[in-house]
Amino acid sequence: MAFLKHKGRTICYRLLGDNDKPLLILAHALGMTQGAWDEVIPGLLSKFRILTWDLPGHGGSAAWPEASEQISAEDLAAEALALADLAGANTFYFAGTSIGGVVGQQLLAYHEHRLTSAVLTNTGAVIGTRDGWATRSADVLQKGLNSMSAAIVPRWFSTASCQQQPALVEGWTVIMSRGDDRSYALLCEMLGTCDFSEKLQQLRTPLLLVGGSDDVATPPALLETLAQISGAAAPIILEQVGHVPSVECPGELSQILIDYMV
Template sequence: MAFLNHRGRTLCYRLLGDASRPLLILAHPLGMSQGVWDDMLPALLARFRVLTWDLAGHGASSAWPEDSATITPDDLAREALALADTAGADAFHFAGTSIGGVIGQQLIAEQGDRLLSATLTNTGAVIGTPDAWHLRAANVREKGLAVMAEDIVPRWFGARACEEQPALLDGWRVIMGRGDDNSYALLCEMLANTDFREKLDNRKVPLQLIGGANDVATPPESLAALAQCCNAADPVILEQVGHVPSVECPDRFAGLLIENLL
């Protein structure tokens, strides 16, 4: 792991692989950490230099400042850009899942000249409803992530992954429960106010969309709507996969990335 001071906060990141290879930046889902990419790294590092990081209040990155009332997609995109600068990359490939896909949409909309390509998975131009996100933010502030993780984590994974990895839910409940409550709540409120439906129609970045057939958080219809509003090809929908393909089918996901990016 390495650390970067960025706008008064500390970002925890990993920069792995041969510096002569194209840079691929990976952004994890809400409530998780950069560890979601671990099982994909052997395949990806054979072709790319890979950079992963922890979002605010997740993993080993510092919490969002208590005196700041909001987090925006631009705030998160600027973290990715700062890390790319640290890696010495003028342009890079990007892949993000869930809220990581929201970061990707912000980069496409405002920083497309820095992107070689974007792969967005299990996300949407709009995710969920404002009321649901505001309710979750309020519940997190009242009850804490350790309590909320009991109900949220089972929504992430398809049945097959849970059957094959009996400790999967317990492990991710621990990780989510150690996060910063306020940072998570602010990110929920950001998602309540995020709408990219009118911002991606003129994109020039090569784009791949991937979803999970059993994803209850961002179902295939969410990816299909995103494809329509940004004139992208139909999304690849992975059977028996939920919200986190990097954990549920890392080899297949890595294969799709490599096939599309090279």
């Protein structure tokens, strides 16, 4: 792990691989950490230099400052760009899941010149509803992630994975429970306001969409709508996979990234 001071806040990141390879930045889902990419990375290092980081209040990254009352998609995109600059990459490949896919959409909409191509998984131009995210935010501030994580984490994975790998669910429940409540709540509020429906029509950057057949948080229909909005090809839908393919089928996702980006 390494750390970057960005706008007064500490960001935890990893930069792996050979300097002469193109940079691929990977963004994790809400409530997880950059560890969600651990099983994908080994299959990518022969082709890419890999950069991962923890979102605000997640993993080793500091909580969002008390003086700031909101987090925007642009704030998260700015973190990705600052890390790319640190790595010395004027352009880079990008892959993101869920809220990581929202970061990718922000980069595509406003910083497209920095991207070589993008793969977004388990995301949407609009995810959920403003009221739903406001309720989640209020619940987290009142109850805390420690009490809510056991109900949220099983929704990340397919029924088969939950039944066959109970330790997987338990492990990620522990990780989520250790996150910063306020940062998570602010990210929920951000998701409730994000709408890329009219921001991705003129894309020049190659874009691939990937989802899971068993994803209840961002079902395949959301990706199909995003494909229509952005002009991307029909999404690749992975069977018996939930919200986080980097955890449930890392080898398959690694191959998809290589096949599309190389």
